[in-house]
Amino acid sequence: MKLWFALIALLAMSDRAVAQSRFEIGAGAVWTGGFDAGGLDALETRNPSTGTSPLTLFGTSSDVRPAIGATARAGLFVTPHVEIEGLAEYSRSTLRTAILDDFEEATGTEAANTIVTFVFGGSVLYHFGSGRFVPFVSAGAGYVRQLDEDETISVTGTEVHGGGGIRYRLSRHLSLRADAGVSSRDKAIAFEEKRRVLPVFAAGITYRF
Secondary structure (H helix, E strand, C coil): CHHHHHHHHHHHHHHHHHHHCCEEEEEEEEEECCEEEECCEEEECCCHHHCCCCEEEEEEEEEECCEEEEEEEEEEECCCCEEEEEEEEEEEEEEEEEEECCCCCCCCCEEEEEEEEEEEEEEEEEECCCCCEEEEEEEEEEEEEEEECCCCCEEEEEEEEEEEEEEEECCCCEEEEEEEEEEEECCCCCCCCCCEEEEEEEEEEEEEC
16 A cells, blocks of 8 residues: 555656646747837928928828737746746738828828738746636747848847736647737837837647647
């Protein structure tokens, strides 16, 4: 009998050790909110006889539409509740620029440019509980790179992110995962250089070894 108790205790300790060192990989879809990209005025030097201030030929107003893409993650559970993970994201959005107050009264002019965004980063997650439904919170930071469709314009910056989500265990190894949070980015392809806070939602499936 003592031998059986010893074996059960050994298996329990082994199971806890495995749980603390299990790897997890996942993949899914990601949606990132759009933002106001600002605008510029096209100016021309006036004829001195008509004034000294520049002549505004037209103005522009731009916005970046929400981006849809894919995400991949790899994590390590350092304890049953704490996970450290790396992430990679790829998404595509559109920068649209409208021509406003045209001096020659042209209307309806709009230009569109595809923007590709890569995000590489890491997060720390804390999981509450160990049942079939497991909520969690997360925080981390990353590196952002954006390119336009012709790869003539590129921007590199950093971001910090935070949020939370929930896991739903389908089996011993497979789970569904949904995340909601925000990403604060210091740079973006836009006419105004400033930090922007964007909503981010992701959903996918994970496999835990």
